[in-house]
Amino acid sequence: MNIEKYILNQIKKQGRITSAQAINHSGFSRAYVNRFFKALCQEKRISLIGRANTAHYLKYNPNLIQKTKQKKSNINKGFIQSIKDVIDIPVLGTADCGEPLSFADDYIEDHIQISKKFIKGNKDDYFFVRAQGDSMNKEGIKDKNYVLIKRSQNLSGNGENILAVVNGLGTIKKFYRQKDAILLSPNSTNLHHQPIVLHPEEDIFICGQVKQVFNFI
16 A cells, blocks of 8 residues: 555545545554655645644645656655554553543553564553653653553562552552552652552552653644
8 A cells, every 4th residue: 555645646636635534544543644744745745735623634736746756756665664663552541640540451542653662572562541640740751642551560679650550540650669558659840749659458450661751742
């Protein structure tokens, strides 16, 4: 499937295309398609003419059609190579960095493509959650960031950044094991946030360790 050919053919036929159309046709992620649109714009093969509910409307720049026919594009070659180097990782929900919020281990909201260099071992051990809140901003985890998690319940020591499900709700915190309790501690410039102290009778499940933080906005 040649996504470049599809995009340009649709623009020729309809005068425009949305990112949603390209996503539905190609099966690639929104981030990947938007990067492709940007690359085509940089080559001046298409023009961005507006936005509607975050969808990109594009058209040919008529003054450059002849020029681009004479110059063969290298975009698709580069993107084909990049496809071999990326991997789809599921997005499972939202983990609040202030208080526990929504997270569902059995519900996949979306997929995000990232470089294979971030994956060590089995790709099925990895998933994304969206961060919400600012209680971990000193760890580089900011509101609306996508946080890559590796499934693991074997923590090497105190102070690790982890995703935990507390009473059925997900939260990202620093993990500390104390004598009679578990401490989930924030690390924030906002002093409003306080540690969560959990006793043995409370329901907690360690989903995994924070491995990488991405900002796709």
